[in-house]
Amino acid sequence: MSEATHEATLATTHDDPRVVAAALAPDNTDAMTTAVDGDAVRTTIVREDAGGLAASVDDYLVNLTVADAVCETARDTHNP
Structure with missing residues (x-):
């Protein structure tokens, strides 16, 4: 029985999106798959x-928030 x-x-x-997905990759577990589709992760x-599942989603969302904020800060720093 499964x-x-x-x-x-x-x-x-x-x-x-590709940079955000790449930033998340080191924290993803074997139970997670990530793909980029246009501007979506x-x-x-x-x-x-x-x-x-709830704990993994919560951890992922924290990591996603940080990855997106770092990308935004880097973009704003290089494109004032």
Whole structure:
């Protein structure tokens, strides 16, 4: 019998989606897949239980917020 899984897909848009996705990559686990589609970063997270999924989504969103802020700061610094 296979274990049930829980899945969440998050799609966010960014001015520099490839850079944001690359910044997130080191923190992604084997249970996460990230792709860039136009200006969107799409990440799917699969976990065995809802609590683990919620924790992974929360961690991902914190990392995403930081990655996007760093990209924005770098862009603003180089393009005053």
